[in-house]
Amino acid sequence: MADENWIEVGSTDSIEEEDLIRFDHQDKTFCVYRLTDGFYATDGICTHEAVHLEDGLVMDDEIECPMHQGIFNIKSGEALSPPACDDLKTYPVKVDNDKIFIKIN
Amino acid sequence: MNKKIFILGGGQSALYAAREIRKNNIDVEITILGEEKFIPYERPPLSKDFLLDKRIDEDLYFCSKETLEEEKINYLNTIIIKVDFENNILVSEDNKQYTYDTLLISTGSKNRKLNINSEVDDEIFYLRNLEEAKNIKEKALGKKNILIIGGGFIGLEIASSFSQLNKNISLVEVGNQLMGRIIPNQIADLVKQFHEEEGNKIILNKTISEITKINEKYKILLSDNTEIMSDLIIAGIGSTPNVGLFENTKLKLDNGIVTNEFCETNIKNVFASGDVSNFYHPLYTKYMRLESYQHAQNHGLCAGKNISGIKTEYSSIPWMWSDQFNLNLQLTGICDDYDEIVERGKRIDDGIIYFFLKNKKIKGACGLGIAGKVGRDIRITSKLTEKNTIVDSSLLSDQSQKLNKLIQK
Numbered sequence: 001m002a003d004e005n006w007i008e009v010g011s012t013d014s015i016e017e018e019d020l021i022r023f024d025h026q027d028k029t030f031c032v033y034r035l036t037d038g039f040y041a042t043d044g045i046c047t048h049e050a051v052h053l054e055d056g057l058v059m060d061d062e063i064e065c066p067m068h069q070g071i072f073n074i075k076s077g078e079a080l081s082p083p084a085c086d087d088l089k090t091y092p093v094k095v096d097n098d099k100i101f102i103k104i105n
Numbered sequence: 106m107n108k109k110i111f112i113l114g115g116g117q118s119a120l121y122a123a124r125e126i127r128k129n130n131i132d133v134e135i136t137i138l139g140e141e142k143f144i145p146y147e148r149p150p151l152s153k154d155f156l157l158d159k160r161i162d163e164d165l166y167f168c169s170k171e172t173l174e175e176e177k178i179n180y181l182n183t184i185i186i187k188v189d190f191e192n193n194i195l196v197s198e199d200n201k202q203y204t205y206d207t208l209l210i211s212t213g214s215k216n217r218k219l220n221i222n223s224e225v226d227d228e229i230f231y232l233r234n235l236e237e238a239k240n241i242k243e244k245a246l247g248k249k250n251i252l253i254i255g256g257g258f259i260g261l262e263i264a265s266s267f268s269q270l271n272k273n274i275s276l277v278e279v280g281n282q283l284m285g286r287i288i289p290n291q292i293a294d295l296v297k298q299f300h301e302e303e304g305n306k307i308i309l310n311k312t313i314s315e316i317t318k319i320n321e322k323y324k325i326l327l328s329d330n331t332e333i334m335s336d337l338i339i340a341g342i343g344s345t346p347n348v349g350l351f352e353n354t355k356l357k358l359d360n361g362i363v364t365n366e367f368c369e370t371n372i373k374n375v376f377a378s379g380d381v382s383n384f385y386h387p388l389y390t391k392y393m394r395l396e397s398y399q400h401a402q403n404h405g406l407c408a409g410k411n412i413s414g415i416k417t418e419y420s421s422i423p424w425m426w427s428d429q430f431n432l433n434l435q436l437t438g439i440c441d442d443y444d445e446i447v448e449r450g451k452r453i454d455d456g457i458i459y460f461f462l463k464n465k466k467i468k469g470a471c472g473l474g475i476a477g478k479v480g481r482d483i484r485i486t487s488k489l490t491e492k493n494t495i496v497d498s499s500l501l502s503d504q505s506q507k508l509n510k511l512i513q514k
């Protein structure tokens with residue numbers, strides 16, 4: 001049953017290091033990141049205004065929103081810099097046979 | 106006895122300074138003196154989401170009253186009418202005196218006012234604070250035709266918000282392009298075109314000759330003798346540093362309060378930050394005054410550090426944004442000193458950026474795109490400017506190539 005919640009995102013080489021891709025599933029948007037120590041996933045829309053974080057800049061463990069430079073920690077989702085103040089939701093990620101999966105529910 | 110730190114002005118810069126001081130000092134007394142009845146709040150939404158009813162008062166505060174209490178930061182709602190720099194005393198309108206050991210001045214800026222005729226001058230609305238935003242919102246209810254005087258960021262943002270609320274907008278600007286000369290004319294033209302496609306009437310190169318009130322409406326005569334009828338007039342014609350209090354004191358003023366790169370004024374233990382300060386920027390080696398969210402925050406943080414005894418130079422690369430409809434404009438650095446302009450992108454949907462280079466180094470850039478499309482590249486540009494990196498302009502102009510690779514770790 002549990003495995004049904006893991007959704008395949010794509011292959012590991014679809015994301016460059018210190019970068020992200022956008023992943024849409026049903027009516028939701030996610031961002032999947034490749035950091036130096038592995039893959040991570042968060043909601044794909046900034047918590048400040050409805051803007052896609054896919055256009056943001058990944059720096060170390062942080063994603064900076066492209067609209068007003070709100071910053072979130074990618075691993076914890078914590079909002080680190082205004083105008084973003086609500087945390088970003090994060091999702092578990094696993095890699096199996098060079099494929100990335102995220103657990104949405 | 107604990108050291109007493111007073112912050113004059115209760116806006117963004119004041120709050121960030123106060124919290125930074127508290128982070129570094131447990132013992133000092135920190136008091137913000139602000140003339141507004143609200144604790145510090147964000148101003149950018151006032152011309153945008155607040156007018157659109159997408160955000161209400163409570164959404165605008167930088168932090169809650171409880172957080173201020175926990176951090177022992179006092180917010181006193183009072184108007185300061187005099188500063189005695191000889192005796193370190195602030196005097197309020199209700200005749201109370203506050204003695205400081207250290208003073209930070211963050212009084213922000215105030216709107217320029219029009220002088221057309223005494224019958225209508227008081228009926229023209231301006232937008233700087235929450236009270237005025239509430240007032241404008243209430244006055245606009247049931248009104249259809251709105252005249253906006255001034256084609257700067259705030260005027261255009263109000264035009265965008267009211268257009269989204271199905272009002273008829275006419276915007277009159279004295280200059281030959283929108284947003285003044287700090288914005289490349291190509292971007293200003295695109296913004297104009299976008300507003301016009303959304304139904305806003307943008308009139309450049311004209312001034313207001315006369316306004317007559319007829320019943321509850323206004324008849325506006327422009328410099329070319331055309332007439333506009335309007336139900337409400339809002340002006341956004343720029344602002345000036347809020348320094349009235351310091352005229353004829355020994356505080357050094359020149360287009361704001363003159364500060365060095367450590368937020369220090371010419372008076373010992375008196376600092377200034379945010380919109381009100383004309384500060385020395387060590388990377389650009391000149392004085393500048395900025396009115397932006399990022400600057401108010403970072404300059405406040407820097408003042409907080411210096412007040413706490415942590416000597417910190419302020420060398421943030423300027424950055425600001427403006428949101429109009431679903432467009433996001435961003436400006437970084439300074440775009441007035443260059444020997445080369447490079448264009449990146451052709452369509453607003455993907456983002457268009459103009460880079461201003463001197464000796465192959467980016468001095469500034471301005472971009473326009475549908476929400477967020479220029480953000481990453483503008484951010485990378487700020488980093489390149491900060492590091493004085495030599496860049497290859499063919500890479501800048503090629504939108505198929507990511508700029509991330511230009512940042513040296």
Ligand SMILES: Cc1cc2nc3c(=O)[nH]c(=O)nc-3n(C[C@H](O)[C@H](O)[C@H](O)COP(=O)(O)OP(=O)(O)OC[C@H]3O[C@@H](n4cnc5c(N)ncnc54)[C@H](O)[C@@H]3O)c2cc1C
Nearest residue numbers: 114115116117118140148149185213379380396397398401
């Ligand atoms: C409508 C609007 C929209 C904006 N949108 C954007 C945007 O989209 N992007 C962007 O980058 N920037 C934007 N800005 C600019 C940004 O908000 C300002 O640069 C920033 O608020 C400056 O902060 P500050 O703390 O220096 O001054 P302020 O926020 O102006 O605070 C100064 C405070 O001091 C108080 N004060 C002054 N004199 C006294 C006195 N004698 N006694 C007591 N209190 C006093 C004032 O009432 C005020 O509350 C916008 C500004 C406005 C007004």
Ligand code: FES
Nearest residue numbers: 046048049065070
């Ligand atoms: S939309 Fe992300 S910080 Fe504003």
